[in-house]
Amino acid sequence: MPMLVDLLGSQIVRTVMLGAALVGAVSGMVGVFAVLRRQSLLSDTISHAALPGVCLGFLLAGERDLTTIMLVALLTAMAAALSVLAIGRLTPLKTDAQLGIVLSVYFAVGVVLLSHIQAQGGGARAGITTFLFGQAAALSAQDLWVLGGVFAVATLFFVVLWKEIKLATFDPIAAAALGLPVRALELGLTVLLALTIVAGIQLVGVVLMVAVLIAPAVAARQWIGNLGAMTILAMGIGGLVGAGGALLSATGRGLATGPIVVLLASAVVLVSILAAPRRGVVWQALSAQLQRWRISGDRVLLAMDRLAAAHHDPDYPSEKGMLDTMLGRPLPGVMRRLEGQGLVRPVVHDPESSPHWVLTPAGRRRAEALRRTGHGPD
Amino acid sequence: MLAALFDSIPAMIVLTGVLVGAAAALPGVFLVLRGNAMLTDAISHSIVFGVIMVWLLTRELSGPVQLIGAGLTGVLTVALTEALTRTGLVKTDAAIGLVFSMLFATGILLIGIFARQVHLHADTILLGEIGFVWMRTTPVLGVAVPVSMVMLGVVLVLNLVFVVLFWKELKLATFDPALAAALGLAPAALHYTLLTLTSVTAVAAFDAVGPVLFIAFVIVPPATALLMTRRLALIVPLAAALSTIACVSGYFLAVHWNVAIGGMMATMTGVLFVMVLSMRALKRQLQHRRPVPGNPAPWP
Structure with missing residues (x-):
């Protein structure tokens, strides 16, 4: 130095x-x-x-x-x-x-x-x-x-x-x-x-x-x-x-x-191509993943909403296997993401040991909006 | 008789040039026809990176490992270029320029760092030293043959076998890639093989002419031959003949003027190109002046 x-x-x-x-x-x-x-x-x-x-x-x-x-x-x-x-x-x-x-x-x-x-x-x-x-x-x-x-x-x-x-x-x-x-x-x-x-x-x-x-x-x-x-x-x-x-x-x-300048410039290009907002490779990959999660989460909410309506019970506990059958296996992490957003709540449904979820009021509101408009309120 | 030939330094130098020309013309014809000629520019610059990496790993500056390393470097260059283009963020021409400059710069820096051990100088790497190829020899059937010539001979045979075996496929993939793909001829695999062979040829020609003059041998004689005939089967031998003329005349002019032999040989390929181009233009002029009976006069 x-x-x-x-x-x-x-x-x-x-x-x-x-x-x-x-x-x-x-x-x-x-x-x-x-x-x-x-x-x-x-x-x-x-x-x-x-x-x-x-x-x-x-x-x-x-x-x-x-x-x-x-x-x-x-x-x-x-x-x-x-x-x-x-x-x-x-x-x-x-x-x-x-x-x-x-x-x-x-x-x-x-x-x-x-x-x-x-x-x-x-x-x-x-x-x-x-x-x-x-x-x-x-x-x-x-x-x-x-x-x-x-x-x-x-x-x-x-x-x-x-x-x-x-x-x-x-x-x-x-x-x-x-x-x-x-x-x-x-x-x-x-x-x-x-x-x-x-x-x-x-x-x-x-x-x-x-x-x-x-x-x-x-x-x-x-x-x-x-x-x-x-x-x-x-x-x-x-x-x-x-x-x-x-x-x-x-x-x-x-x-x-020459070679040193070119290597420095190449490094700047590499960082830009990877990290630039919106166009960058990392940004694109992340936003695609977010998009997939959002779509998968919306499908889960709609399915749970339909199950609740079919059973005339707004607090109907939807079972994991049932959701998997209706939607095909959802992306890993989708249920945890919905829980984090406060849209669903895990419940225990005795005597079964498999995981169950119910829609929270916020989840019901979002499902209803999805049903009416075809896309989320955001 | 044969030993006398290999003892003659001028004969060795000219023969090395002729081998470079013949080996380069084989893939060159197809690269020029397919509009990929500038990939040669990228590949031959990147080879510098491959040569120094292989040297760092094996301490060999020639021989089969270098040929394999060259093939890998060529594929790496093309694959990196295509990966960069596929992100949709960079256009093909810019991607080619970026990738080969990066590899070439890395190679030159590594040579600068290890210069004392590798006995290479960045300038000689860039320009080659066809005048000194006779100094490193290896015995073949009891005759001392320059290492460069052995490598070039092997590569020439390799290229010849590839072009003869896949003549039909190459022809179709060059002139109608869509039909070639529809017939299941895997034009992409053919493309990569062609570029791998170009890299292997580049490294064999490396000691003699360096990466930039090599481009002249790949592109200029085939392009000149293309202006002389439209028959594909004639273009390859014609291109080889043109580079032979360039090598012989280039050698004697270089000796006469005391200048770089490799540079003069490459310059002569350009002189031949300009000569053929001018004759062609002259012929056209004459044809235009004398309208063929029965044909409508050219539009004013």
Whole structure:
């Protein structure tokens, strides 16, 4: 713990964490739309296709200059997105094959360029492989301005065009009918996606960038249905896992940042999918079980009410075996639940030893309501 | 003669590439046709997790345990993806991206932690080292054969047997899954077997080309072959021939320019794809310009 506090005091660590938080936040923002538009695998393709751009930028600049590298990487990333479109136009190949071809071939070109840079030697070559898995520690204070710029551009784009983007995402036909430039909006979103990816790869690496884009969005979707709130939550999750991953990777010797950030983000997704209210797996299972109990309990009350009416005795003690025969075996715990709710009361019916119950006044009222309306008073 | 072949390092490297191409093309053709090509992306990344887990359990980096581990990892990847999709909370494409990233990240971290013992580096894991496959050999019939080649040979035979035995079933399940299911051909079981074989092939190709370049060998030559012919029986040998051309030309270009051999081979599969694509587009253009007599002119 004191080690962590020492780390937080260090200027370098604060720079790296701020950079990682910026990348995480902008990925969360852009990722929400990538997920909604089913572009997760396109994002993966674009981020693998940034590798040749990173290498070319490196060759052009002759050193690890983030601005040049990002610009050239943005170009190859966009070229990859266009290649996917072109293969789709020119061939009958399915989307999956289009993406796979572009992803693997662009990456292969990147590997060739990477080996060329490494063969040249020199001190700079060590910096280049960090783009594979990400190395947050390589971030400099100058780089923060670049990442801040990307964040500002993305925020501005969404704030200004929010309504238009929303409509074009959920109902492109209506958007086109209203005269919105849907194609231009889609192009803008794709450029933004590519920009976010190239901004993130030095932190997370080309291979794992896709997870940083989609995980915060998928997690946020489980908690909130409103698009604006979801986007803000995704930005928060992305920023936190980015900063947290950068900090953890600074403490562990030689651990790449990308995998740590991705594991943190995966953990957030897992918790969200399990525990989120209403949508979460646990919540759904619990509410289904409650529903089953309620229905089973209502059937017991109605059966007891009918037995009482048939015997002209409102306090008629219904026997367990009789209820089982009428209803089929009720769910375990149903009778105890009804007792707990004060709807039935266990009684002893001498000389029989099997359990018996009578309806309480509250139970009679609920049974009557069920009989009249077909459902409970709640 | 045979021993001389296995003594020649260039021959070993090219032959390894050819074996990767042939073994990958067999499942690749069906994955491309079925629209499941990106599952290769997921599976081959997850294999990194499988390789390191099997190493932690058995301290073996190759051999039959690794092949079995790969099969299990592939099934795990697909099963996790489907479980996530079935909750209805995550769409398929996002589920694929999440599952393989998680497994891959875990694998890379474990390699980082145990790096000193495992003699593996995350970069080589990602990119493979086809140039060094000849260094680890095992005797087969008195000849020292690279371990990678033995594994790839076994997997190639495995894939070939599967595709030949289940040719009819694969064909039907690919082109008419509903009819295949109605006839009781269990397309789901076939699907899982195909993906298991893809994982096994991925781990056999692992030392040579790594997980990402492997995707190129699975998808690109079959997709190129698909643009050249519509006869399924021709696509598989055509795809194998294309990757052979890519491997040979890629090897010599890589040596000439002093760059990564595996990367250059994979790049050449892309070059061949672009060449076939351009020829196809050119042919279409010419056909459009010269309307066939009797056929109505194309709509302006």
